[in-house]
Amino acid sequence: MNRIKCIVSYDGSKFHGFQVQNKLRTVQGEIQKAIHNICKDEEIVIHASGRTDAKVHGRKQVFHFDTKRDMPEKQWKRAINHFLPNDIYILDSFLVDDDFHSRYSATKKEYHYLLSMNEYSPFETNYIYQYGKSLDIKAMKEAAKIFIGEHNFASFCAIDPYGNTIRTLYHLDIIEKNGIVTFKLIGNGFRRYMVRHIVGGLIQVGAHRIDKAKLEELLESKGEKKCLFKAKPQGLYLHEVFYE
Amino acid sequence: MNRIKCIVSYDGSKFHGFQVQNKLRTVQGEIQKAIHNICKDEEIVIHASGRTDAKVHGRKQVFHFDTKRDMPEKQWKRAINHFLPNDIYILDSFLVDDDFHSRYSATKKEYHYLLSMNEYSPFETNYIYQYGKSLDIKAMKEAAKIFIGEHNFASFCAIDPYGNTIRTLYHLDIIEKNGIVTFKLIGNGFRRYMVRHIVGGLIQVGAHRIDKAKLEELLESKGEKKCLFKAKPQGLYLHEVFYE
Numbered sequence: 001m002n003r004i005k006c007i008v009s010y011d012g013s014k015f016h017g018f019q020v021q022n023k024l025r026t027v028q029g030e031i032q033k034a035i036h037n038i039c040k041d042e043e044i045v046i047h048a049s050g051r052t053d054a055k056v057h058g059r060k061q062v063f064h065f066d067t068k069r070d071m072p073e074k075q076w077k078r079a080i081n082h083f084l085p086n087d088i089y090i091l092d093s094f095l096v097d098d099d100f101h102s103r104y105s106a107t108k109k110e111y112h113y114l115l116s117m118n119e120y121s122p123f124e125t126n127y128i129y130q131y132g133k134s135l136d137i138k139a140m141k142e143a144a145k146i147f148i149g150e151h152n153f154a155s156f157c158a159i160d161p162y163g164n165t166i167r168t169l170y171h172l173d174i175i176e177k178n179g180i181v182t183f184k185l186i187g188n189g190f191r192r193y194m195v196r197h198i199v200g201g202l203i204q205v206g207a208h209r210i211d212k213a214k215l216e217e218l219l220e221s222k223g224e225k226k227c228l229f230k231a232k233p234q235g236l237y238l239h240e241v242f243y244e
Numbered sequence: 245m246n247r248i249k250c251i252v253s254y255d256g257s258k259f260h261g262f263q264v265q266n267k268l269r270t271v272q273g274e275i276q277k278a279i280h281n282i283c284k285d286e287e288i289v290i291h292a293s294g295r296t297d298a299k300v301h302g303r304k305q306v307f308h309f310d311t312k313r314d315m316p317e318k319q320w321k322r323a324i325n326h327f328l329p330n331d332i333y334i335l336d337s338f339l340v341d342d343d344f345h346s347r348y349s350a351t352k353k354e355y356h357y358l359l360s361m362n363e364y365s366p367f368e369t370n371y372i373y374q375y376g377k378s379l380d381i382k383a384m385k386e387a388a389k390i391f392i393g394e395h396n397f398a399s400f401c402a403i404d405p406y407g408n409t410i411r412t413l414y415h416l417d418i419i420e421k422n423g424i425v426t427f428k429l430i431g432n433g434f435r436r437y438m439v440r441h442i443v444g445g446l447i448q449v450g451a452h453r454i455d456k457a458k459l460e461e462l463l464e465s466k467g468e469k470k471c472l473f474k475a476k477p478q479g480l481y482l483h484e485v486f487y488e
Binding site for chain 2: 086120125
């Protein structure tokens with residue numbers, strides 16, 4: 001068996017998320033269909049570094065799969081792309097060791113969230129959250145500091161009483177250029193909705209609806225007081241997945 | 245009666261062009277539906293500066309319509325936007341004189357065509373022509389000069405034996421930045437497919453498949469020898485319409 005690692009970029013606009021769902025159009029479903037055209041006698045299941053939700057984009061998402069088929073590693077890129085729809089594109093392909101796993105070998109992940117303070121644009125609506133008002137960038141940058149380091153993010157992710165909600169956030173940078181705000185988050189892992197809740201909370205600070213202390217109170221309550229603000233999926237990008 | 249002028253921006257990806265067509269989703273159809281929600285007892289038809297084809301985008305397209313309804317001019321923008329789908333957006337609205345006509349009063353139009361020489365991007369596929377190879381920008385800039393001024397563009401537009409194909413092109417600039425090539429054309433008017441044929445011909449020059457002299461020969465044949473290269477609609481933007 002050969003283990004193939006692929007780096008994939010996708011526009012999440014027209015997908016019901018990454019993970020296969022019966023009859024719905026998903027990124028995983030489309031990729032598996034494409035691979036099936038190449039490996040017709042195998043039932044291939046791909047394993048991604050993690051799921052992304054409906055409308056969330058992938059820039060350098062990673063997945064792997066096992067196949068009996070022998071091919072030069074770079075030819076997988078070309079072959080799979082040939083069968084993919086135009087909103088998914090394999091950027092690179094590698095033959096990797098059997099002990100590589102897209103999800104378990106990942107050490108860090110980087111997410112970006114894009115928000116526009118400018119007037120509504122019909123071209124950006126699926127790609128940048130059309131907030132349309134000014135935000136206090138300085139206040140958001142100051143409040144962002146509370147998330148850095150190891151924390152129990154229970155107040156900032158989907159409710160799951162059994163999950164481990166402790167994660168380490170290494171970076172949370174906020175960059176504004178021409179009215180577009182980019183939130184860049186790097187951490188050892190992210191729970192479902194975690195980026196959207198953190199960004200949602202920061203937007204509330206930027207709009208002067210809550211202050212840094214209130215945000216910190218939510219974080220320190222470790223799930224007792226939930227962050228009720230969740231930024232829209234359209235502005236979210238799984239930017240990159242890092243391995244040793 | 246009041247004549248209302250609107251400036252509208254639309255992502256052409258999911259439209260069968262601008263002009264109303266029975267049962268198909270068009271920009272004009274969606275705008276008229278939105279206006280019908282405001283002026284329920286009137287049958288309002290909008291008049292645009294010109295049509296755009298399927299998948300072609302509008303940045304500052306202009307249209308006007310007549311209505312009995314009285315409203316402060318800027319409120320039309322807000323009211324129509326309220327009923328529009330998210331891929332169309334009114335940028336501004338004005339109350340204008342009865343002798344203003346979106347099409348007949350227009351003196352100049354500016355079109356942009358975007359092409360990428362970079363690797364394929366699933367995010368750009370509806371917005372920038374994914375050419376994916378290098379082009380000789382210098383050769384294209386040099387060849388572009390032949391189109392400047394008044395010419396019979398019959399070889400560079402859709403076949404129409406009765407139409408007047410004489411137009412004046414004031415500017416044709418080609419700008420390259422980070423592998424994205426922008427063709428900017430300003431003229432007193434453009435026939436159907438004219439921008440796409442001019443850009444298509446220039447791409448052939450940039451790819452060294454034909455030279456400037458050959459392109460000039462096509463232009464000077466005044467329709468006898470047609471330019472067979474037509475750039476895809478996805479990269480084309482009606483950028484702006486100018487009035488006195």
